[in-house]
Amino acid sequence: xxxxxxxxxxxxxxxxxxxxxxxxxxxxxxxxxxxxxxxxxxxxxxxxxxxxxxxxxxxxxxxxxxxxxxxxxxxxxxxxxxxxxx
Amino acid sequence: xxxxxxxxxxxxxxxxxxxxxxxxxxxxxxxxxxxxxxxxxxxxxxxxxxxxxxxxxxxxxxxxxxxxxxxxxxxxxxxxxxxxxxxxxxxxxxxxxxxxxxxxxxxxxxxxxxxxxxxxxxxxxxxxxxxxxxxxxxxxxxxxxxxxxxxxxxxxxxxxxxxxxxxxxxxxxxxxxxxxxxxxxxxxxxxxxxxxxxxxxxxxxxxxxxxxxxxxxxxxxxxxxxxxxxxxxxxxxxxxxxxxxxxxxxxxxxxxxxxxxxxxxxxxxxxxxxxxxxxxxxxxxxxxxxxxxxxxxxxxxxxxxxxxxxxxxxxxxxxxxxx
Numbered sequence: 001x002x003x004x005x006x007x008x009x010x011x012x013x014x015x016x017x018x019x020x021x022x023x024x025x026x027x028x029x030x031x032x033x034x035x036x037x038x039x040x041x042x043x044x045x046x047x048x049x050x051x052x053x054x055x056x057x058x059x060x061x062x063x064x065x066x067x068x069x070x071x072x073x074x075x076x077x078x079x080x081x082x083x084x085x086x
Numbered sequence: 087x088x089x090x091x092x093x094x095x096x097x098x099x100x101x102x103x104x105x106x107x108x109x110x111x112x113x114x115x116x117x118x119x120x121x122x123x124x125x126x127x128x129x130x131x132x133x134x135x136x137x138x139x140x141x142x143x144x145x146x147x148x149x150x151x152x153x154x155x156x157x158x159x160x161x162x163x164x165x166x167x168x169x170x171x172x173x174x175x176x177x178x179x180x181x182x183x184x185x186x187x188x189x190x191x192x193x194x195x196x197x198x199x200x201x202x203x204x205x206x207x208x209x210x211x212x213x214x215x216x217x218x219x220x221x222x223x224x225x226x227x228x229x230x231x232x233x234x235x236x237x238x239x240x241x242x243x244x245x246x247x248x249x250x251x252x253x254x255x256x257x258x259x260x261x262x263x264x265x266x267x268x269x270x271x272x273x274x275x276x277x278x279x280x281x282x283x284x285x286x287x288x289x290x291x292x293x294x295x296x297x298x299x300x301x302x303x304x305x306x307x308x309x310x311x312x313x314x315x316x317x318x319x320x321x322x323x324x325x326x327x328x329x330x331x332x333x334x335x336x337x338x339x340x341x342x343x344x345x346x347x348x349x350x351x352x353x354x355x356x357x358x359x360x361x362x363x364x365x366x367x368x369x370x371x372x373x374x375x376x377x378x379x380x381x382x383x384x385x386x387x388x389x390x391x392x393x394x395x396x397x398x399x400x401x402x403x404x405x406x407x408x409x
Contacts, residue, residue: 037121
């Protein structure tokens with residue numbers, strides 16, 4: 001499955017969330033991550049994020065869909081193209 | 087879901103914030119550790135100790151190739167799936183001549199079947215391959231290991247001779263390995279070493295011991311079980327990729343360097359790898375599992391089938407293309 005994660009988090013905790021997501025997904029823009037994950041990784045991510053945030057102040061939105069429906073278009077600069085051949 | 091990572095440029099791999107960083111002259115790139123299955127290094131890559139211990143802990147195999155694209159060696163993590171029982175049974179099947187011959191015969195049968203399928207596909211497209219197909223069909227696989235090996239050699243020879251009919255450009259006469267003398271030889275060498283490492287990484291996910299092999303002698307320097315497995319999948323994965331790249335004009339003379347022999351340059355390598363990767367991710371409907379599986383997963387299934395054979399659960403039948 002393909003995930004797009006968008007978050008709005010208090011400065012105190014934002015770095016923790018950013019660091020955690022970096023290990024699973026590709027950073028796209030400020031507070032936006034995306035990438036392919038497995039079902040178990042998806043559950044892991046949700047579980048861990050739930051522990052990291054303060055439910056009264058922070059907000060995270062997760063979009064999930066099959067990879068074949070991904071239709072991505074970038075205008076302007078592509079900050080971080082997803083590559084597996086470097 | 088996990089993708090292999092191919093590094094064709096020069097740089098340093100290091101660990102930061104529980105994930106990987108690749109630093110080269112021009113930029114710094116983050117690589118999500120949980121999104122990669124293995125790393126193949128074609129450029130000059132330095133691993134910092136932090137990165138290497140981290141990769142070992144995560145169970146990611148790192149393969150190194152020299153500048154000619156030949157496999158040099160691997161950073162192989164400590165074995166995660168350990169089973170003494172399977173290793174003992176695997177060795178038992180090697181030591182018992184009858185049992186070893188059965189498995190070796192299955193391997194060669196698989197190679198023969200897959201080559202014939204590939205050739206018949208092109209013969210349906212109007213290429214005149216009848217002579218070679220007949221030659222291969224005549225081959226009778228029997229006898230001891232040495233006889234089977236020579237039989238396998240004859241099958242490959244016939245298949246390679248038919249390349250001149252299938253391919254639209256780049257004449258190909260004879261398989262020359264050290265060094266590859268023409269374009270097709272270099273493509274074959276590069277593709278075979280890629281497949282070899284793919285098989286090795288898949289074997290890491292099973293209980294099998296990668297150096298106890300059946301068709302090839304286990305005394306060879308490399309993990310010889312992956313040589314056995316790679317041969318079965320070569321016609322479907324490597325050779326089909328080459329046919330596509332050459333016949334669709336995706337590769338031309340400018341993608342090679344002619345130095346000592348003939349080799350792919352960086353651009354050529356990238357084109358080859360991306361096409362090879364697409365091939366591995368192609369899915370087909372599996373009859374017994376009743377779900378879609380990728381070509382890459384078929385390699386691992388082959389390992390599972392062999393384990394079942396060792397444990398006397400189900401007799402081993404090598405992979406034969408059914409589509």
